[in-house]
Amino acid sequence: xxxxxxxxxxxxxxxxxxxxxxxxxxxxxxxxxxxxxxxxxxxxxxxxxxxxxxxxxxxxxxxxxxxxxxxxxxxxxxxxxxxxxxxxxxxxxxxxxxxxxxxxxxxxxxxxxxxxxxxxxxxxxxxxxxxxxxxxxxxxxxxxxxxxxxxxxxxxxxxxxxxxxxxxxxxxxxxxxxxxxxxxxxxxxxxxxxxxxxxxxxxxxxxxxxxxxxxxxxxxxxxxxxxxxxxxxxxxxxxxxxxxxxxxxxxxxxxxxxxxxxxxxxxxxxxxxxxxxxxxxxxxxxxxxxxxxxxxxxxxxxxxxx
Numbered sequence: 282x283x284x285x286x287x288x289x290x291x292x293x294x295x296x297x298x299x300x301x302x303x304x305x306x307x308x309x310x311x312x313x314x315x316x317x318x319x320x321x322x323x324x325x326x327x328x329x330x331x332x333x334x335x336x337x338x339x340x341x342x343x344x345x346x347x348x349x350x351x352x353x354x355x356x357x358x359x360x361x362x363x364x365x366x367x368x369x370x371x372x373x374x375x376x377x378x379x380x381x382x383x384x385x386x387x388x389x390x391x392x393x394x395x396x397x398x399x400x401x402x403x404x405x406x407x408x409x410x411x412x413x414x415x416x417x418x419x420x421x422x423x424x425x426x427x428x429x430x431x432x433x434x435x436x437x438x439x440x441x442x443x444x445x446x447x448x449x450x451x452x453x454x455x456x457x458x459x460x461x462x463x464x465x466x467x468x469x470x471x472x473x474x475x476x477x478x479x480x481x482x483x484x485x486x487x488x489x490x491x492x493x494x495x496x497x498x499x500x501x502x503x504x505x506x507x508x509x510x511x512x513x514x515x516x517x518x519x520x521x522x523x524x525x526x527x528x529x530x531x532x533x534x535x536x537x538x539x540x541x542x543x544x545x546x547x548x549x550x551x552x553x554x555x556x557x558x559x560x561x562x563x564x565x566x567x568x569x570x571x572x573x574x575x576x577x578x579x580x581x582x583x584x585x586x587x
Contacts, residue, residue, distance in 0.1 A: 283576055285319065285576060286318070287320075288321060288339040289337055290323070290338070290579070291324075292323070293325050293327050293341055293355065294325065294327065296327055296328070296347070296355075297327075297329050299348065307554045308344050311344060312324055314571045315342075315575055315576075318572050329349075330358055338365075339365075340366065342367045342578075346422055346551050351378045352375060352379075353378070356370055365586065368528070368530065368550055369527050369528050373528060377550050380417065380419045381397075383548060384451075387521055392517060392520045395536070397452060398410055398451075398452050399452075400449060400452045401449050402444055402447075402448055410454050412431065413429065414429075415454075416430060416439040416443055417453070418446035418447060420446075426443065459504075459537040460475070460478075460536060462532050462559050463515055463519075465518065465527075465533065467581045471567060472502060472503035473514050474500055474562060475505065476500060476559075477501065478497070506537075510537070514537060517533075521533050529581045530578055533545060534546040534548075534549070
């Protein structure tokens, strides 16, 4: 394991997007973990492009979820300043964050993914996906603005909500089945996690119950799947990860139909990193404890960009 004793590591947290509070929570856990292995941790609250970093930073650990953190913006700023950073690079971040662009990559690589269209919210083009369907902003964090529409009335409400995020929305066919997620660490595929919300789907309410106190989700790690299905899900996740050229680490969200067919939804290049988040859960199932996981991400990031 890379020795980071005394190394100055800047944790970039917060950000101007909708997942700011989650990022701050992530940074708290990562800071504690890195300090246990001797790092000199400096937390940097980022609210926009103008942020200060201390001198002699060994590496900046990007922990900003969603807009600005995962879309290539902060990566471009860090590269312009000559600062090494963790996670995916500028171009691959942009591709993975944009659900329409990443879906194009999935399809080109033969990765199974739900049928979809970019629907213009002014209604100038017909809806090509039949109800039930899923509506989600193309360029927001994984759970922000997602709506499952089972009726025409729900679809009309989703259209109005989608206007908060832009002039178009990504519409996907609704896949009935188990919600799964697969962590990737370098070339290593982590155990599949089955996400089971007690009520509804894995939205912001169920993903982060500590923010509002109402959601509840059960996590099964490893997921109770047979070996063949597990291999099929992991293969689809890794193929999706590679199709976008994603570097270092991430988490791939997958729906699994009752017939055992996996459908990749999206890639998260800055997944949650509290000690109880999904990527750390999967790593721990392989004996990789949280501090080691954080150091592995730094090590892989240095290798990816020299």
